[in-house]
Amino acid sequence: MAGLGELERSVMEALWASDVALTANDVRDRVALRSEPGRAPATTTVLTVLSRLERKGFVARARDTRPHHYHALLSRAEHTAELMHEVLAASSDRDAALARFVGTVTDGEAQTLRRLLDDLVRR
Amino acid sequence: MIAAAAVLGVLALALAWPAPVALSGASWTARSPATALALWQGIALGGGLAMIGSLLAFGAAPAGSLAGAATSLLPSFWTGPIPAAFGVVQLASLTLAVGLAVHLALNLVSTAVRAERARRRQHRLVDLLGDPLPGSPGTRVLSHPVPVAYCVPGIRTATVLTDGLVDLLDDDELRAVLAHERAHLDQFHHLVLLAFRAWHAALPWFPIANRAEGAVALLTEMLADDRARAVVGAEPLATALVRVGTAGEPGAYADAGGVHPDPRMLERRLARLDPGTTPLPRWARAACWTAAIATAVTPIVVLASILV
Known part of the structure; x- marks a missing residue:
């Protein structure tokens, strides 16, 4: 799991760069754009990272929509x-x-x- | 027993007041910081052991030995009555000794736990917010205008710079800063600092503990400066110190919680970078190291002699 820290960074970069809240799929697409071919994370991995970041207090999610939308708590x-x-x-x-x-x-x-x-x- | 208690008591008093006052006022410590640091550790360890040991020895005196006091007193905790040889003064002395030992140990543990928690939080934030510095593994750069450099010690380490600092310094100065922080991490300065901080936290009303903590912090900075000087020379280190120490004036630090670079510490670190500053002669350093070890070992020897 050496890459988890890097993945957290990429996910935060995607959320910070976006003006609107994103779904896990949106986040995965944006991370994939900047990853090397074949190294793009799966959506489930992104979801895991997002809940880790939520626990750490970096990310909040809106639960009134399906799928959930995530946004960065602070810039x-x-x-x-x-x-x-x-x-x-x-x-x-x-x-x-x-x-x-x-x-x-x-x-x-x-x-x-x-x-x-x-x-x-x-x- | 009473003689041992008296010896330890005199040692405890000497290490609680005159010895630390003399050491914190001495100017030679800037010439040989490692030697001075050894003396501080000897004073702290020997002082603590002597203080607890003198109370133990005095309280255990009616039984003739520490082990004898334990075997005659411990069973009566549950079955009473306490042997008549032990009066209120002896029991108070033993209680104080145990209480002091537990108090010091608990403070060490809680200080370590809080420091570890703060370091985890640092890693968490620095991992997300810092960019790697090319050519310098383990170093992260934060995007912030105040020129700051610090390191996060522990099992996992990190050196953190701000881009305010990177912009302010030239390449040699930056290498001096990195070598300085690297030295803190390699030489485990955080462990020494932790012990003295815990001691201060345990005895906040004791002015010497405060003074010792400040002196030890300054000595570790000087040790790290020595490493930086060995890597890049005195000149870039001195200019880096001056630049980082004065760049905050007047407004840069204003948004950062109302703090300023510590002028007193800077002055003392700069003064010793003068080429005229030489280390203590070898014999003097050897004498100090011997004194440091003797200070820490004496209470242990005295206590061992009255154990059984």
């Missing part, structure tokens, strides 16, 4: 902004999970630091 940019917010904001869980090239401090801490520096300079 790619919105997801990225949310991720960046988590990475940069001060949180001890985040700190334990990641290591950043240049660490950040919050506004409050930055002001405290500046005050400390000012005090040192004045002395």
